[in-house]
Amino acid sequence: MNLTLVVMAAGIGSRFGGLKQLTPVGPSGEFIIDYSVYDAIYAGFNKVVFIIKKENLEDFKNTIGNRMSKSINVEYVFQDNTVLPEEYSINVEREKPLGTGHAVYCAKNSVNEPFVVITADDFYGRDAFVRAAEFLKSNYDISSTNYGMVAYSVGKVINDRASVKRGMCKVIDGKLNTIIESSVERVDGEIIATSINTGESFKVEEDAPCSMSFFIFYPSIFKYLERDLKLFLDNSDLSSKEFFLPDVVDKVIKNNEGLVSVLSTTATWYGVTYREDLDVVKSAISRLIDEGQYKSSLW
16 A cells, blocks of 8 residues: 655755755754654655755755665655646746645656645654554545545644744534635734735634644645646736645635545644744654654664
8 A cells, every 4th residue: 555745845944044054853863854754654654755946956865865765765856836737837037936735736747646745844743644644544545535634733833933824724523614824923812813815814712723734635636736726827926926735725625526634633743933943843852752752863
């Protein structure tokens, strides 16, 4: 049974001044990505596809990919603004990637099996990968449109320093009803989310479920990604707008084209958005090593 982990890593290093400057979080030089891949292998995944910038390929292989390649099949795809549906092009000056939806679209020729999508700089915890693998194995059908998502409580995945991007979710009977890509921050003790698309602000509770871009898909998702990417290219300001993966998921739900089961997890999420987050992640990794979940040297 083939399961693939897709890691969105085209933006890695941009907030830290480059890939080589990304600080390890593990005692033997491991990055957060190492722990995610290690947990995925534990859960039964046998291939990882890294979505990266083409210019980072050699650095990425040398610092990350090569050390795990003996334990899992490793492939690379490039997120490039020229990777578009046939007959489409971008005629404006733009260096920034087109967004998370486009990142996954770029992997369409490398993923032919059920897969999970994560981001490179988020630590999701082993239980999240185990739950995802169980979900996929229980309905192993590459044509399925019964997708999934691992959700975390918003109060546990934001910080007090600055706003962060989160996908705020409404869940009904265990199924995702809507997802709003939002900027989320604490304001006077309350959690306020502001829709990135509409600018509308709304209050959310501490335990409100939110997406940390841990999605569970079958290859059928690529037809929806291509359809919506074409609409995005036809109707958006391509100098600045981003094509978000959660927006595609939300549209699939609204059109009754598929279902998205929301999976809970006992895992704790940790992320590195700013350098100040590194000490928290390092301490968490150290604690998990002491508890025996990880070896002091993963690979």
